[in-house]
Amino acid sequence: MKDHQEIAALTLESLFSNSPAMNRCLALAKQAAKCDLPILLQGETGTGKTLLAQAIHNSSTRQNGNFASFNASAMSDTLLESQLFGHEKGAFTGATSQMRGKFEVAHDGTLFFDEIADMSAIAQAKILRAVEYGEYERLGGERTRHADVRIISATNQPLRKLAGMGQFRNDLYHRLNGLTLVIPSLRDRQEDLSGLIANELKKCAEGFVKNITSIHPDAFSKLLNYSWPGNLRELHRVIQAVVLFTEDEVIYQENIILDDELMDETEAYDPPELKSTVGQTKASINLTVPDKNDLSLESAILQHIEKVYFMTERNKRKTAKILGVSRSTLDRKLNSMDTDSDLL
Ligand SMILES: Nc1ncnc2c1ncn2[C@@H]1O[C@H](COP(=O)(O)OP(=O)(O)O)[C@@H](O)[C@H]1O
Ligand SMILES: [Mg+2]
Numbered sequence: 001m002k003d004h005q006e007i008a009a010l011t012l013e014s015l016f017s018n019s020p021a022m023n024r025c026l027a028l029a030k031q032a033a034k035c036d037l038p039i040l041l042q043g044e045t046g047t048g049k050t051l052l053a054q055a056i057h058n059s060s061t062r063q064n065g066n067f068a069s070f071n072a073s074a075m076s077d078t079l080l081e082s083q084l085f086g087h088e089k090g091a092f093t094g095a096t097s098q099m100r101g102k103f104e105v106a107h108d109g110t111l112f113f114d115e116i117a118d119m120s121a122i123a124q125a126k127i128l129r130a131v132e133y134g135e136y137e138r139l140g141g142e143r144t145r146h147a148d149v150r151i152i153s154a155t156n157q158p159l160r161k162l163a164g165m166g167q168f169r170n171d172l173y174h175r176l177n178g179l180t181l182v183i184p185s186l187r188d189r190q191e192d193l194s195g196l197i198a199n200e201l202k203k204c205a206e207g208f209v210k211n212i213t214s215i216h217p218d219a220f221s222k223l224l225n226y227s228w229p230g231n232l233r234e235l236h237r238v239i240q241a242v243v244l245f246t247e248d249e250v251i252y253q254e255n256i257i258l259d260d261e262l263m264d265e266t267e268a269y270d271p272p273e274l275k276s277t278v279g280q281t282k283a284s285i286n287l288t289v290p291d292k293n294d295l296s297l298e299s300a301i302l303q304h305i306e307k308v309y310f311m312t313e314r315n316k317r318k319t320a321k322i323l324g325v326s327r328s329t330l331d332r333k334l335n336s337m338d339t340d341s342d343l344l
Contacts, residue, residue, distance in 0.1 A: 012059045019191040021184035033059040041154040043183030046233030049154035057110040065109025068102045073118035091140025103147040111149040117157035124169045186228040204243040215251040241324040
């Protein structure tokens, strides 16, 4: 997760790429940033659509305006309207004060519609006029307002196909699609993988204040040869776990647990300890370490493990899965905790 400062500094130039596929995408994005065309970002989950939308905004002439983000899935119609267009005081029960909507907030800036394919038919109908003419009214308000916004939308669905099948408004699709940018999956960015892995390792080691000096070639190959179905989001998560749970200065192959291995391991495992603990209440389990006054990183890790272990009612299989570590790593960590019982 990036902090606000990092996001504010994020520009198209700062995005790492050595691969033809991503270079093409970034070159188009740079052209698109110069004008006000609505942009549709297509890409698998985790490829960096949200990040690219923000970078386009930061690199555009609208950079001094706001970047407002809207995700319409799972929202009631009233909430949806007030979120998009704002409301006047007393517009509905609970509207105790006036509120600006996303179109107003993004005036002179960029409005980002995330997961646009999940937008309900009602929401699609409601935004059409505002997208088309930049006109809208606050909920409970009379005055027609004008919004000067650049729209960027993102989806991991084949939106054109959905529009063709009548599952997304065709008129809205054409309004949103001034230009489509396809963000390549990590599988199609082979030339970028080693650089992205190295950058992520460095960032995580700094973030977790870990003295990691190198990565074993076998470990590096393991990361390079993986297919990364969850793309950059998965890369970020896996490397975070690797760094967090590496106790050496060197990262070895066995420190790296990929999702497909985790599945194999967890599915094959029948935890015998469950049988021996049936009937025991959570209160009877009392790990005495980690010490809550110990603010070291190691202690924080142990506390987190402890929390997840209790949450899963001491199911090691589930705990390892949630933490994204192997059973052997979890066992090692659990064994390193002092306990006042022999329940481990
Ligand atoms: N170009 C990039 N370089 C490094 N990390 C990236 C890049 N693009 C995205 N990420 C990271 O990958 C994760 C997913 O990015 P996000 O933009 O939310 O993807 P999407 O919206 O396509 O699902 C985030 O943690 C983000 O910081
Ligand atoms: Mg996203």
